[in-house]
Amino acid sequence: MVLMRQTKIIPLMTPYVPEAAIRAVERTLRTRWIGQGPQVAEFEQRFSRLVHGRSCVAVGSCTDALHLSYLLAGIGPGDEVIAPLFTCTATNIPLLYCGAKIRFCDVEPGGLNMDPQHARSLITEKTKAIVVVHYGGAKVSSDLFDRGLPVIEDCAQALGPWWPGSRGDFACFSFQAVKHVTTGDGGMLVLPGSLAAKAKRMRWFGIDRDAKLAGTWANDITEVGYKYQMTDIAAAMGMAGLDSLHDQIVRRRLLRDTYLCSLRGLDGIRVTDQDPDSACWLCTVAVERRDDFRRKLASEGVESDQVHYRNDRYGIFAEHVRAPSTKSPARGASCAKEGQFPNMDAIESKYLAIPLHMGMDLGDVERICDVIRSGW
Numbered sequence: 086m087v088l089m090r091q092t093k094i095i096p097l098m099t100p101y102v103p104e105a106a107i108r109a110v111e112r113t114l115r116t117r118w119i120g121q122g123p124q125v126a127e128f129e130q131r132f133s134r135l136v137h138g139r140s141c142v143a144v145g146s147c148t149d150a151l152h153l154s155y156l157l158a159g160i161g162p163g164d165e166v167i168a169p170l171f172t173c174t175a176t177n178i179p180l181l182y183c184g185a186k187i188r189f190c191d192v193e194p195g196g197l198n199m200d201p202q203h204a205r206s207l208i209t210e211k212t213k214a215i216v217v218v219h220y221g222g223a224k225v226s227s228d229l230f231d232r233g234l235p236v237i238e239d240c241a242q243a244l245g246p247w248w249p250g251s252r253g254d255f256a257c258f259s260f261q262a263v264k265h266v267t268t269g270d271g272g273m274l275v276l277p278g279s280l281a282a283k284a285k286r287m288r289w290f291g292i293d294r295d296a297k298l299a300g301t302w303a304n305d306i307t308e309v310g311y312k313y314q315m316t317d318i319a320a321a322m323g324m325a326g327l328d329s330l331h332d333q334i335v336r337r338r339l340l341r342d343t344y345l346c347s348l349r350g351l352d353g354i355r356v357t358d359q360d361p362d363s364a365c366w367l368c369t370v371a372v373e374r375r376d377d378f379r380r381k382l383a384s385e386g387v388e389s390d391q392v393h394y395r396n397d398r399y400g401i402f403a404e405h406v407r408a409p410s411t412k413s414p415a416r417g418a419s420c421a422k423e424g425q426f427p428n429m430d431a432i433e434s435k436y437l438a439i440p441l442h443m444g445m446d447l448g449d450v451e452r453i454c455d456v457i458r459s460g461w
Contacts, residue, residue: 092386095453098263101333101443106325113321121289121314128320131327132258132273136250140281142274143320144288147241147259149313150274152179153287154237154255155214157280160185164213169199169239170426171395172218176239177402185213187405189397191426196357197221197369197436200428201228208232217253219243220393221357221438222337222364227252245334245364250275260319263442265333265366266326268319288313333443337365340441340450344368347454354378354457357436367392368441374461375437381461382439387453392438395429 113119129141144150160166162184168177170189180187188207193200197220204215205228215232217225218239230236230252240249241259244266250256260271276284286293291310341363345356353373358365369392372378382389397406406425439453 094386095388095440095445095449096442097388097390097392097438097440099442099444100262100267101265101329102267102322103325103329105328106322109321109325110318113317116317118317120316121294122317124317124320124324125315128315128323129273131324135244135246135327136256136275139251139256139275140278142276142281142284142288143315143323144272144274144313145315146270146313147239147257147261147272148175148179149288149311150257150272151176151237151239152182152311153274153284153313154257154276155179155183155185156287157276157284158214158235158237158255160213165209165211166214166216167204167207167212168216169218169220170397170429171197171393172220172239173241173393174396174399175241176216176218177396180216181401186211187402188212189402189406189426191428192432193226194428195355195371195432196223197432198223198225199229201226203428204229205232208234214254219249219364221367221369223358223360224249224362242366243364244330244366245362246331247362247364249364260323260326265337265364266323266330268315268322268326271315271319271323283308286310334364336443337441338363340445340447341365341368343447343450344439344441344454347451348457351458365441367438369436369438371432371435372437373435375435378457378461379437382453382456385452385456387440387456389437389439391436395426395433397426 125143129143133141160183164185165188166180166185167188167190171192177187190199191203199217214235216237217229219225222243236253238249238253238256240256243249244258256275258273260266260268287310289310291306291308293304296304348354355371357369357371379389396402
């Protein structure tokens, strides 16, 4: 009888739920507040300390936070907004809700964050705002904040101890299943204090909940609102997760730095995130012969994936990157003109995310690096 070799699978991502979060949820489920209640307010106060005391509004997802931030920034039909070409579609789809005209910004040379020089070239008298994403947890160039325009930060991948969330006019964080801090799903909107009360109304049908809970049932609804609130169940998880955030960042950086050290100088591969302050949510490499590389990893039980794609690949953004009269592109083809985004074109066939998460230890990273060093 031939025995098959059992290979431990190293997943690309896995949720990290501290035991304290499980206990906090159990306690919450035994109270009268499992929807939006006092723990949501407490979570907002605690999160505010991470972003230098700025006002925070907890919502049901980072996408909710992004949509609210675009509305509160005054973005409406026809307004031009500079936004990242390469990001999760959740960054840009809410701009379509608003009827905005997206001006896609190329990635920086050799990396996957926005190119500040290209962003500068896109600014016109019609530009309403700039949206930036700290891809994988690596901070974008500070030059993107110095254009004299409102800046909305998508910090979904960048929850950490540095300045994301404290510099832009608005900032949006994610507590989705595999983020640093998870609430199952959830988000946080960081915004000017003058807009906090309005944002809280907008996250719950435009209703002033404080007035309603005080017994003022006849209070008016003066703006269109949404069902974007967070629950106390989620907030309980989030607060427990914040307690472990520092240790997470330290460990994730150690894993990323081990990749950097072990793969440095190896032909055909480069870790794209070399930011010493990175939150290290993803470890992305630029690799030659990506398909062969991915197959080699898979044969050894190591998962990998591109995770995100250039947004001009999607038909919903077609009118934002080509003339309306242009014939529709074939499925899966770029809507952009050839050469319009040269840096993205150069890295498109090379980038790939490899495992980096709290379910790993240094031995796992060393095993992955051994597989890579053996060739592909």
